[in-house]
Amino acid sequence: MPPMGRRRKHNLDMPARVYLTRGWWFYVPKGAKAVKLAREDDRAGALRAYADLMDARPRQGTVAELLDRYAREVLPSKAPKTRKDQEKQAEILKSVFGACTLSSIDPSHIASYLDGRGAPVAANREIALLSHAYTKAIRWGLIKTNPCKGVERNRERPRTRYIQHEEFIAVFEGAPAAVQVMMGLAYITGQREGDLLRLHRNAVTAEGLSVRQGKTGKALVIGWTPALRWLIERAGELPRDGTASMYVVCKADGQPYSESGFQSIWQKHIRGCHQAEVISERFTFHDIRAKAGSDAKDGRLLGHMDPRTLRRIYMRKPERVAPTN
Numbered sequence: 001m002p003p004m005g006r007r008r009k010h011n012l013d014m015p016a017r018v019y020l021t022r023g024w025w026f027y028v029p030k031g032a033k034a035v036k037l038a039r040e041d042d043r044a045g046a047l048r049a050y051a052d053l054m055d056a057r058p059r060q061g062t063v064a065e066l067l068d069r070y071a072r073e074v075l076p077s078k079a080p081k082t083r084k085d086q087e088k089q090a091e092i093l094k095s096v097f098g099a100c101t102l103s104s105i106d107p108s109h110i111a112s113y114l115d116g117r118g119a120p121v122a123a124n125r126e127i128a129l130l131s132h133a134y135t136k137a138i139r140w141g142l143i144k145t146n147p148c149k150g151v152e153r154n155r156e157r158p159r160t161r162y163i164q165h166e167e168f169i170a171v172f173e174g175a176p177a178a179v180q181v182m183m184g185l186a187y188i189t190g191q192r193e194g195d196l197l198r199l200h201r202n203a204v205t206a207e208g209l210s211v212r213q214g215k216t217g218k219a220l221v222i223g224w225t226p227a228l229r230w231l232i233e234r235a236g237e238l239p240r241d242g243t244a245s246m247y248v249v250c251k252a253d254g255q256p257y258s259e260s261g262f263q264s265i266w267q268k269h270i271r272g273c274h275q276a277e278v279i280s281e282r283f284t285f286h287d288i289r290a291k292a293g294s295d296a297k298d299g300r301l302l303g304h305m306d307p308r309t310l311r312r313i314y315m316r317k318p319e320r321v322a323p324t325n
Helices: 041-058 065-075 080-097 106-117 122-139 164-174 177-189 195-198 225-234 259-275 285-295 309-314
Strands: 018-021 024-027 034-038 208-212 219-223
Touching: 024 041, 034 041, 034 106, 065 080, 065 122, 080 122, 080 285, 106 122, 164 177, 164 259, 177 225, 177 259, 177 285, 195 259, 208 225
Parallel strands: none
Antiparallel strands: 018 024, 024 034, 208 219
C-alpha cells in the first residue's frame, strides 16, 4: 500500500484514500485494513464501490442526534422521575452542545461547562447524562472515546437536615390523610416517594410489603410491624367515590397520585406548618427517607447495594461518641 499522508502525484481525480496498486483499486481507511474496490481497468466500478462504502459507513452525527437517540432507546427503561429529569437535562445540553459533532467535544469543553454552568450540582447531573450517552455512542459504533471521562466533577455537599421525632409527629398530625399515609410509609419502609405512589395492592403479602425499586430494580420484602399494618389499613380507608383501586395510595377516583400532584399537596402542607410555626425549619419529603436511613436498625432497608452511599447521603443523625474522661 502507498504510504499514508503523502500528497497524491497520480490519479488526482480519484477520492482521498483511494489508491491503485498491483492492478487493483483500494480504499485505505485511516487505521484500518485496506478494502479492494475493483480492477485497474474498471475505474467506474471502483468509484461505485467507494460510494457504496461511504453510504454504508456509520455517520457520527451531532450531540443533539445522540441525545435524541438516547431518549428513544435508553430513557424508556428508566424510572419515571429519572426519565422526566433527564429529558430536561438533555434539552439544556442540546442548547450548548447540540450542533457539535461527537468528535469535536473534548475534555476541556466538559470542564468549561462544569465551571461556567452556575449551578454546580445541576451541571454534574447534566454531564453525567452526557457521559452515559457517549458510553452508549461507543457501544453503537459512533465514536471511540468519551470526553467526559477523567474530568473532575464539581464538589457536592450532601444535605444534612435530620428530622427530629417531635418535628415529624407535629407535621404528621395535621396532615391530610393521604399525606399521613405517605409520611408513615416513607419512614417505616424507607422507600422513595415515586415507588410508594406506584405501590400496587398486590404488594401486600403474607410475608410483608413487597417492593421493587424503580430506580435500582432492587427487590425488597419489608416485614410486618404493627405500625406498618396500621398504615396499610389507613390507606384502605382513604376517601373514594365507591371505586376500587389497584393502588395502595390513591385519589378518590381510584387513580394514583402523580409525583407532581402529590408534591403540590405536600408543599402546601409543609409550608403551612412552617408559617404556623409548628416547625422552625421546613424539610423535604425526601428527607423522610434520610430519617429512615438514619434511624433504621437494618442498613439494607433503603436498598442501597453500596453501604458508602447510605453513610454519605442518608446517615444524618449526629453520631454519639464517648468523651475522653
